[in-house]
Amino acid sequence: xxxxxxxxxxxxxxxxxxxxxxxxxxxxxxxxxxxxxxxxxxxxxxxxxxxxxxxxxxxxxxxxxxxxxxxxxxxxxxxxxxxxxxxxxxxxxxxxxxxxxxxxxxxxxxxxxxxxxxxxxxxxxxxxxxxxxxxxxxxxxxxxxxxxxxxxxxxxxxxxxxxxxxxxxx
Amino acid sequence: xxxxxxxxxxxxxxxxxxxxxxxxxxxxxxxxxxxxxxxxxxxxxxxxxxxxxxxxxxxxxxxxxxxxxxxxxxxxxxxxxxxxxxxxxxxxxxxxxxxxxxxxxxxxxxxxxxxxxxxxxxxxxxxxxxxxxxxxxxxxxxxxxxxxxxxxxxxxxxxxxxxxxxxxxxxxxxxxxxxxxxxxxxxxxxxxxxxxxxxxxxxxxxxxxxxxxxxxxxxxxxxxxxxxxxxxxxxxxxxxxxxxxxxxxxxxxxxxxxxxxxxxxxxxxxxxxxxxxxxxxxxxxxxxxxxxxxxxxxxxxxxxxxxxxxxxxxxxxxxxxxxxxxxxxxxxxxxxxxxxxxxxxxxxxxxxxxxxxxxxxxxxxxxxxxxxxxxxxxxxxxxxxxxxxxxxxxxxxxxxxxxxxxxxxxxxxxxxxxxxxxxxxxxxxxxxxxxxxxxxxxxxxxxxxxxxxxxxxxxxxxxxxxxxxxxxxxxxxxxxxxxxxxxxxxxxxxxxxxxxxxxxxxxxxxxxxxxxxxx
Numbered sequence: 001x002x003x004x005x006x007x008x009x010x011x012x013x014x015x016x017x018x019x020x021x022x023x024x025x026x027x028x029x030x031x032x033x034x035x036x037x038x039x040x041x042x043x044x045x046x047x048x049x050x051x052x053x054x055x056x057x058x059x060x061x062x063x064x065x066x067x068x069x070x071x072x073x074x075x076x077x078x079x080x081x082x083x084x085x086x087x088x089x090x091x092x093x094x095x096x097x098x099x100x101x102x103x104x105x106x107x108x109x110x111x112x113x114x115x116x117x118x119x120x121x122x123x124x125x126x127x128x129x130x131x132x133x134x135x136x137x138x139x140x141x142x143x144x145x146x147x148x149x150x151x152x153x154x155x156x157x158x159x160x161x162x163x164x165x166x167x168x169x170x
Numbered sequence: 171x172x173x174x175x176x177x178x179x180x181x182x183x184x185x186x187x188x189x190x191x192x193x194x195x196x197x198x199x200x201x202x203x204x205x206x207x208x209x210x211x212x213x214x215x216x217x218x219x220x221x222x223x224x225x226x227x228x229x230x231x232x233x234x235x236x237x238x239x240x241x242x243x244x245x246x247x248x249x250x251x252x253x254x255x256x257x258x259x260x261x262x263x264x265x266x267x268x269x270x271x272x273x274x275x276x277x278x279x280x281x282x283x284x285x286x287x288x289x290x291x292x293x294x295x296x297x298x299x300x301x302x303x304x305x306x307x308x309x310x311x312x313x314x315x316x317x318x319x320x321x322x323x324x325x326x327x328x329x330x331x332x333x334x335x336x337x338x339x340x341x342x343x344x345x346x347x348x349x350x351x352x353x354x355x356x357x358x359x360x361x362x363x364x365x366x367x368x369x370x371x372x373x374x375x376x377x378x379x380x381x382x383x384x385x386x387x388x389x390x391x392x393x394x395x396x397x398x399x400x401x402x403x404x405x406x407x408x409x410x411x412x413x414x415x416x417x418x419x420x421x422x423x424x425x426x427x428x429x430x431x432x433x434x435x436x437x438x439x440x441x442x443x444x445x446x447x448x449x450x451x452x453x454x455x456x457x458x459x460x461x462x463x464x465x466x467x468x469x470x471x472x473x474x475x476x477x478x479x480x481x482x483x484x485x486x487x488x489x490x491x492x493x494x495x496x497x498x499x500x501x502x503x504x505x506x507x508x509x510x511x512x513x514x515x516x517x518x519x520x521x522x523x524x525x526x527x528x529x530x531x532x533x534x535x536x537x538x539x540x541x542x543x544x545x546x547x548x549x550x551x552x553x554x555x556x557x558x559x560x561x562x563x564x565x566x567x568x569x570x571x572x573x574x575x576x577x578x579x580x581x582x583x584x585x586x587x588x589x590x591x592x593x594x595x596x597x598x599x600x601x602x603x604x605x606x607x608x609x610x611x612x613x614x615x616x617x618x619x620x621x622x623x624x625x626x627x628x629x630x631x632x633x634x635x636x637x638x639x640x641x642x643x644x645x646x647x648x649x650x651x652x653x654x655x656x657x658x659x660x661x662x663x664x665x666x667x668x669x670x671x672x673x674x675x676x677x678x679x680x681x682x683x684x685x686x687x688x689x
Contacts, residue, residue, distance in 0.1 A: 102274070105274040105275065106274070108274075108275060108279060109274065109275070109279070112276075112279055120282075124279065124282050124283045124286060125286060127275075127283045128283050128284075128286035128287050131283070131287060131291060131295060132287060132288065132291045133291060134291065134294055134295070135294055136294050136295075136297045136298055139294060139295055139298045140298050140299070143272060143273060143298075144272045145269045145272060145273065145298050145299045145301075145302070146265040146268065146269060146299065147265065147298065147299055148262040148263075148265040148266040148269065148299050148300050149262075149299070149300060149303075150262070153300075157296070157297050157303065158297070160293075160328065160331065161293040161294070161296060161297045162323070163293075163317070163319060163323035163324045163328060163388070164289075164290045164291075164293035164294055164297075165293075165294070165297070
């Protein structure tokens, strides 16, 4: 059975992860231990059996693994310090360019749960990038949000943020 | 319709305070149940304003007294508005619930996303719904406050609200009026004097009294930075690293100095177009901001600020040893003071004294021997009216001789050309004064920018043979396509004046000769 093979492999260099929808993924240990949550499991309670991840579904985990693999491949870079930060940021944004928004959100949630800082930062950057330059109406329409302010609150907020609203109308 | 055996006629006397009766009856415990029941029935009535009107009119007519009728009308209005409010309140509750279902991220991640946003976008999201508004109040969202606008829109209250929200998280504050995105500050742009006038291009006057009247003030006054001060030792300015203030007309010396006194950890200070004196600013910086690494100060007085004295320079260099970037643009800056400054900061890499009056460039001679000459990377002396050609020549010779090992950019462009040796009003723009060819051979890493007006029309291109230069200089594309390290001298008169479609060249290039040494 492939599961038995997988179990014996996990003692070598791989880890098996089981998602909320019962899918199993084999991941190289060196990649998986970079994830805070997995690392803690390794240090505490790892038994060699597949690690359950009830908060992540298969589709999202696949993307997480894809991201981490790609990142690992591009790690060595000639640039350094701030330049490298910018390079990586740009690379991240490109990677997420064509992904629909709900995928990005799921990635953010998964990265938060798995404690993968780089992916979390990248996903949040992408979401922020989407929100940037939205007017109030744009934002509501895009996310399907409705205003739930009382009339008095509405007035206060209008005054407080007036400078921003006017700008966006220009 | 629910029929529970009670008829309306039976219920009414004991369950409702009768309109017009002298004393309200005490309400039985089943009142609320009755209310629920009646409300349900009422809401299920087929809605037609006609039938409602008819019933109400009939009810009114059944009351003989005017006063009774008025009471009924008042009650109808009251109940109507109560029902309206209840409906709206519940609609809001449902909207809130729906919003929290639709938005996938928990509050801490939402705050994380919001903290990446620029201040304007943050304000827009905050105005969408309560959930976002709450998240947008988190201090983390205000670490970097950018309230710069193109026309005056921000007032003191907005600044202080945000600064107070940030508290100790505040790291960067940018405030004031800046030109639109089509123009930019930056060392490569020539200074346009005055930086701002009292009436800008759009006809809006920053001194417009009208903006002070009316309900909403959109003016920043001298107190706009008061929130940095705070009262109790946990002042917001304490950990502030960056402060950029642009064209705040009503800012003055005392207010600015008071603000600086609250910012001991300031690293980057940028002041443009404020009516603040150089000497006072430097004194305040020397007293308070010992960690300063970048000072960018552009005068609002076009060379008339002559306040700087040597002792203040000495004090400055002693108080701020970490300074790496110094820009003092548009001041009266004599050579010996410039020399004190450039020699005195041992970490100084970027120097910009553009639009300085009285500076001849003699100070460049003295710094050649000091340790600072081996740190300097960028030297910008654009549009310094008294800058002498000979001094520039001497400087370039020193560079060739091995001084200034790390210099990589020198900008001596001047709309009027350089000053001649004897009479500053005689202008020179002859490239042969400079050892350009030698420079490109021996110090190819140095980028020399020298844009001067052209009198004569000549075209001469000298090539260096080394074909992997890639410069993104836009002028390169104006000439025939060389893709080499090229030293070239070009007159633009023939190629630019007649060329209407010169792409993104400004008018100022229209009659300029450009000397470029390109890596």
